[in-house]
Amino acid sequence: MADNGTGVAAVLDAVRSTVPRLRENGLEAESDRWLPEENIELLDKAGVFRMATPRRFGGLELSLEDQSTVLAEIARGCPASSWVAMVWVSSAWMVSLYPEPLQQEVFSGPSARISGGFSPTGTLTPTEGGYVLNGRWGFNSGCQGADWNMMLAFVERPDGSRDDAIALVPASEFTFADDWHASALAATGSATATAEDVFVPAHLVVIPAEAEGVDPADLPLPPAGRGYGLYSFLFSQAVATFVGIARGAHELFLERLPGRGISNTPWTEQSEHPLTQIQVASAASRIAAAEALAGTMYRLLQERADAGEEPTLRERAAVRGHSAFAAQLAKEAVEILYNASGASVIRRDVPLQRFHRDIQGLALHGWILLSANMEVYGRVLLGLDPETPLL
Incomplete structure (x- = not known):
């Protein structure tokens, strides 16, 4: 059931106290086309980036409604900070649906910052122990401050067939173009990310088609009460x-x-x-x-x-x-x-x-x-x- 206890209350109180400062930093954020480090540190200290992380990894595992309440409070102070936080938090929730080895690596630090490119504009080529990732993804909100990038790509098989896949890759493996010049949400730093011949271990790639026909009992489950679809x-x-x-x-x-x-x-x-x-x-x-x-x-x-x-x-x-x-x-x-x-x-x-x-x-x-x-x-x-x- 929804967590309306001290977890969300503490985060909400901490975020509420930052709203004036987030507003003060708004012009600087827009001019720099990225969030001031102070904004990120304030939200991190408040526990924002632990909201969707499962409790077993040190996270808060807040409900959808509680997460959304906090994100709305952030937006009162800075729309761009809220949008970036939403991307990172929602991506962390998605990771909680993936196999255990992937979760253990990504959630090695509970304040997971995960950006993503959800257009299938990349390819994964099978190789020994994993895949080689190539591609370009635009509108990659929050990529400049993320620890991980979650990218949608196609696995290209030797027989010419291909499957949809999701790859979790350290953000340091990408290059980010200085191409985010926008009249709105300028501070989200939603630049284009490029991967060139990046090796991705097999346990960091999720291929939904491989789950078809598998006994549901053998599939990873979200934390109890957190399977929203x-x-x-x-x-x-x-x-x-x-x-x-x-x-x-x-x-x-x-x-x-x-x-x-x-x-x-x-x-x-x-x-x-x-x-x-x-x-x-x-x-x-x-x-x-x-x-x-x-x-x-x-x-x-x-x-x-x-x-x-x-x-x-x-x-x-x-x-x-x-x-x-x-x-x-x-x-x-x-x-x-x-x-x-x-x-x-x-x-x-x-x-x-x-x-x-x-x-x-x-x-x-x-x-x-x-x-x-x-x-x-x-x-x-x-x-x-x-x-x-x-x-």
């Missing part, structure tokens, strides 16, 4: 950063409001204008709705995990649809607040403009794109084939 976990956890960005934007807007008038009008206090009151309430309501929708998803997935059951097709489709819609609500809330902030909001030293750009860019991510996710959900609701394996 791969795609349901990934889609729903991404919502946390959106919710946190919206919360942070709401706070930043209110902080700037006292004493602000409305230019070229008789209004000397913007807060007294009915339109501003409507805007603040409309944004707050969207944030509350996004939080409620996310909470419904987390409770459903936790109930299934506690029962050792896989969510139904309709439930998995709903998670995709509701994740995207919750993200859309959060984005709309930030848009309302940004548009109500006056011309001075475009200054780079005003954090609200960065929160606005970051959530706009994040909403274009393939995992969370509203149109694509609504289509999948709608097809299932209408009794049609979802026509995607990402469920």
Whole structure:
């Protein structure tokens, strides 16, 4: 069942105390196109990077909902820090589903920082004792501070056949291009990673096709109550950063409001204008709705995990649809607040403009794109084939 005890409480309290500092570091992070080391150290000290690590390796093994609560709190201070933390933590949860020898190596340190490239743009060629990895993966968020890179690739067999595979490789084995120049989430350092003739031991490669027909009792199991289903976990956890960005934007807007008038009008206090009151309430309501929708998803997935059951097709489709819609609500809330902030909001030293750009860019991510996710959900609701394996 969900862990709502001292584990998450301690992490949440520690993260909450860092929020002001994360905000202060925002402009530096964006200018450097990577997180300040202080941000990473603060989150590491708070226990963020141990959240998904199994307890038997010294981790906290927090529930999906508890992890997401912490990630949302980080996003109140720094959207990019939250997104990088989400990548590292969600990847650690994925590793908890893999065979024991792989887990023992990756979790030799419980604060696992694992980035990943989830487009199959690499190849694994069998060789004695393992495989040789070659390929390039873009949008590799968090790679600059990761210990490991988890890359999707194809195993190419001598007979010409190939299988999907996942390779866990030390980040030091890659070269990272200085090519992350973005108008949103600039501080995530989502550079292109390249592997050239990198040897990967066999125990660090997972080939899903090899598990087909194997007795389920012989397959590795996630920690009890933590088997959420791969795609349901990934889609729903991404919502946390959106919710946190919206919360942070709401706070930043209110902080700037006292004493602000409305230019070229008789209004000397913007807060007294009915339109501003409507805007603040409309944004707050969207944030509350996004939080409620996310909470419904987390409770459903936790109930299934506690029962050792896989969510139904309709439930998995709903998670995709509701994740995207919750993200859309959060984005709309930030848009309302940004548009109500006056011309001075475009200054780079005003954090609200960065929160606005970051959530706009994040909403274009393939995992969370509203149109694509609504289509999948709608097809299932209408009794049609979802026509995607990402469920």
